[in-house]
Amino acid sequence: MLNERKIAVIGFGSIGRTFVRLLTAKSHYIKKLAELRVVAVADSKGMVLKPSGFSDYELIKLCELPLSGLRSLPESLDLDIDLLYSEVQPDIHVELTPANYETGEPGLSNIVNAINNHAHVVTANKAPLALRFSELMDLARKNEVKIGFRSTVMGGTPLIDMxxxxxxxxxxxxxxxxxxxxxxxxxxxxxxxxxxxxxxxxxxxxxxxxxxxxxxxxxxxxxxxxxxxxxxxxxxxxxxxxxxxxxxxxxxxxxxxxxxxxxxxxxxxxxxxxxxxxxxxxxxxxxxxxxxxxxxxxxxxxxxxxxxxxxxxGGGRIETAHNVLDDVIGVML
Amino acid sequence: MLNERKIAVIGFGSIGRTFVRLLTAKSHYIKKLAELRVVAVADSKGMVLKPSGFSDYELIKLCELPLSGLRSLPESLDLDIDLLYSEVQPDIHVELTPANYETGEPGLSNIVNAINNHAHVVTANKAPLALRFSELMDLARKNEVKIGFRSTVMGGTPLIDMxxxxxxxxxxxxxxxxxxxxxxxxxxxxxxxxxxxxxxxxxxxxxxxxxxxxxxxxxxxxxxxxxxxxxxxxxxxxxxxxxxxxxxxxxxxxxxxxxxxxxxxxxxxxxxxxxxxxxxxxxxxxxxxxxxxxxxxxxxxxxxxxxxxxxxxGGGRIETAHNVLDDVIGVML
Structure with missing residues (x-):
């Protein structure tokens, strides 16, 4: 039995929600590997934090909000990744924001921030890797964390690991x-x-x-x-x-x-x-x-x-969500 | 830079020789990962040991012997895996003996012996895994060693890792x-x-x-x-x-x-x-x-x-040898 791992889900659109639902559906299986707790969920407008981890029920309720709807919750905070890290210190950062091939943002800054805070990163957002592959890998090595990105290419097929x-x-x-x-x-x-x-x-x-x-x-x-x-x-x-x-x-x-x-x-x-x-x-x-x-x-x-x-x-929500989850398991092992 | 790793090559037919030649050809690249020393080479009739590791030149000379020809060397010993382990204590055991689907031997006993001696195992011999897959994996876990076997199926394609x-x-x-x-x-x-x-x-x-x-x-x-x-x-x-x-x-x-x-x-x-x-x-x-x-x-x-x-x-000597080498690198990392 491995230790407790705290996970932050950044980006809460269709992939983010499918991933969170999959986490709850697979919680019995995941418990055999680690005590995985979602301690932060963020979309483009707001974020909710819970240092002790959201329950499966709470996570499913979050998935029922309209898109970009986290800020409608009374406990919601303005999106602030620094605050997120200082409040809940996630071990695994799951980056599911949309790709922006000009700047890489917001994914690029989020990932750099996560690595500098010694969190493993799992990303389905391709842009940061497409723009800064070797810099991000070097930074991860230096901070002794892993980057899982198998869902960025052929999201339904474990090509990257091969x-x-x-x-x-x-x-x-x-x-x-x-x-x-x-x-x-x-x-x-x-x-x-x-x-x-x-x-x-x-x-x-x-x-x-x-x-x-x-x-x-x-x-x-x-x-x-x-x-x-x-x-x-x-x-x-x-x-x-x-x-x-x-x-x-x-x-x-x-x-x-x-x-x-x-x-x-x-x-x-x-x-x-x-x-x-x-x-x-x-x-x-x-x-x-x-x-x-x-x-x-x-x-x-x-x-x-x-x-x-x-x-x-090639992709699909549930396929991508499975590959994100396999990456989360991979970085924990 | 990783430490020195001692390797035993058990089975010295066409795959064994292609693998040893590949080791010498790639020695420059491998040196970046570890100081890999072949300390034992065995065929069905005899074995040669060198605790300090054979030089590339000595390895290539061994590859020029006729098949089953190790015993013709003055320094050759009768094949005895227990003696081999007590004399040179390999860290990585490379099993390249032929498959026997009735008994699994000699591969099965060799692999069990290696694991019990806390050596990682890389095998291109399918029979021991086909006959005793879960027992061997359990034994490896208990002894905290890895078994690399990617060359056993589609020897030229990294299917197993996928x-x-x-x-x-x-x-x-x-x-x-x-x-x-x-x-x-x-x-x-x-x-x-x-x-x-x-x-x-x-x-x-x-x-x-x-x-x-x-x-x-x-x-x-x-x-x-x-x-x-x-x-x-x-x-x-x-x-x-x-x-x-x-x-x-x-x-x-x-x-x-x-x-x-x-x-x-x-x-x-x-x-x-x-x-x-x-x-x-x-x-x-x-x-x-x-x-x-x-x-x-x-x-x-x-x-x-x-x-x-x-x-x-599907296979081929050089393809299989590459996959054996990738497994050797994999168990070291």
Whole structure:
């Protein structure tokens, strides 16, 4: 039996709530590993603290608040991460704020703050890692804490752990379909011959695309993921050096592809020469990535001793929440 | 900089030699992690010990001996694992002896001996784990040592580490093509319409099938692998309960499959109800396993939050040696 661990959940949108619900649902299983107590929950507008830990019932009630609704509670405080750390001293910081690829904020400052306070970090927010991967890893090493980030890429598939376990040989190239929204749209376009705008509306209707889908369609999401994967395999590249070509596909392009037995996919890649890009590409039907449809993700990894292909879920709330929880368990062990 | 680690290499056939050569080739890289010294090398007939560690030159000379040739050296001793442990006290025991699925020996006794002597174990020999998985893991936990075994299944692909990282959800089923020899044979039969005997001769000619191929063709190798994978995901099954149907495919079966757009694959599986089997199966061309050809391996993992498919190299000497080395690094860290 391990000791008590105090956990702070920063970011309380759909992923944050799904994660907190999962924690309560799995509390019996988690108790075998550690006494895990949620001592802080914060959204963009407010935060609630409880040094002794919220009960499962209290956590579920929090999940029923409207989005950004923590401040409506009488006990709510203004969001203040310094105050949070001084009041409840969390051991594990779970960062589930949205990605901002210009500044990395608020995730970047939150994570730096957590590490400097000697808390382990688990993040599903890609932006801080995509912008400052090696600095954050160095800072974590110096403070003897871990950073879990398996949910940042292929959120439903434990790819990162597989890559981290490769040590005696090298990864030379990565080719992936890493964004579920755009892959769903392209699959719809190929199968139903609908224009891109209509495919986007369908993705929004089933809840996989954001109301503002630009992070997906402009390639930021895929670019951040290829940067994270590349850094994991010790190929350091920078987000600003990833060539991003936004997804813009006409129905006539799709029709031409179908005639030639090709498929258009939105591919994120690291090439052996270090060039990294995100762009729509025509793939032959024989390409292992060509058959990866809908919200599936896939990655083809070229190593000095051969190729590995992994296909699995790209994300989804419950899948991402499970991977966040697996990271929380991982940093505790 | 970590401390000095003493390593014993038990089993000195083709994998053992490839591993020792890789150690010498990578010695510069390994030095950054630890001072790794090979203090014992043993084959089925003899052993050589050097408490201060063999030099890279001495190791390469050992690799040039004929198979089972250690005893020809003047300093060679009769194989005696107890004597080996009392003389050189290795920290890491690398077990590369051949698999015996009846008794597990000599690997099983060697591994138990190593653990009882508080050495970490890295094994590419599947039989001890396939026969005594949970006992060996319990014994290792009790003695506070690790067992690395990533090279036992899909030797060229870090599948085991990925599965070990799944903690908060469950694996419900596994379907795999886990034996490279039989998959190569079946691919040759489909592509060149040759009989099974001829396909076997070709596999032997290119060095991927043993002179005695029964462990592959009777399904023992695949069965051992499905047992190890199942136990890794906490689905405990026993080797004797895996239903094994030997690979016996006629050219007429292949012809019929080709007419119906199917493929015959030698599939190892764990079903949700706990049933495990190895048998030739007709797969539709749309099945993700159907396109896995030649010496590639693949595994489709059904989890409570979706499916993961991994395709990569099944084995090969250098690939397996790399995975053994990655395990050695893993147990040291």
């Amino acid at each position: 890559l981290l376990s490769i040590r005696s040989y090298s990864v030379e190239s990565i080719h992936g379909i890493l964004n579920a929204t755009t892959n769903f749209m392209l699959t719809e376009m190929h199968e139903k011959l609908i224009p891109m705008e209509e495919a986007l509306r369908r993705a929004q209707a089933i809840g996989i695309a954001e109301t503002d889908p630009r992070l997906d369609l402009d390639g930021w999401d895929s670019a951040a993921k290829i940067v994270i994967l590349s850094n994991v395999v010790r190929r350091e590249i920078k987000l600003q050096n990833v060539i991003r070509e936004p997804l813009k596909v006409e129905l006539s392009d799709i029709a031409e592809c179908l005639r030639n037995n090709n498929v258009i996919k939105y591919v994120a890649a690291l090439e052996p020469d270090g060039k990294a890009y995100v762009k729509p590409m025509k793939l032959s039907r024989r390409d292992p990535l060509a058959g990866v449809d809908g919200t599936l993700n896939a990655v083809r990894i070229g190593t000095t001793i051969g190729e590995i292909t992994l296909v699995g879920k | 599965l070990l990282s799944i903690r908060s959800y469950s694996v419900e089923s596994i379907h795999g093509i886990l034996n490279a020899t039989t998959n190569f044979m079946l691919t040759e039969m489909h592509e060149k319409l040759i009989p099974m005997e001829e396909a076997l001769r070709r596999a032997q000619a290119i060095g991927i099938a043993e002179t005695d191929p029964r462990l592959d063709l009777d399904g023992w190798d695949s069965a051992a692998k499905i047992v190890i994978l199942s136990n890794v995901v906490r689905r405990e099954i026993k080797l004797q309960n895996v239903i094994r149907e030997p690979l016996k495919v006629e050219l007429s079966d292949i012809a019929e499959c080709l007419r119906n757009n199917n493929v015959i694959k030698y599939v190892a599986a764990l079903e949700p109800d706990g049933k495990a089997y190895v048998k030739p199966m007709k797969l539709s061309r749309r099945d993700p396993l159907a396109g896995v050809d030649g010496t590639l391996n693949a595994v489709r993992i059904g989890t409570t939050i979706g499916e993961i498919t991994l395709v990569g190299k």
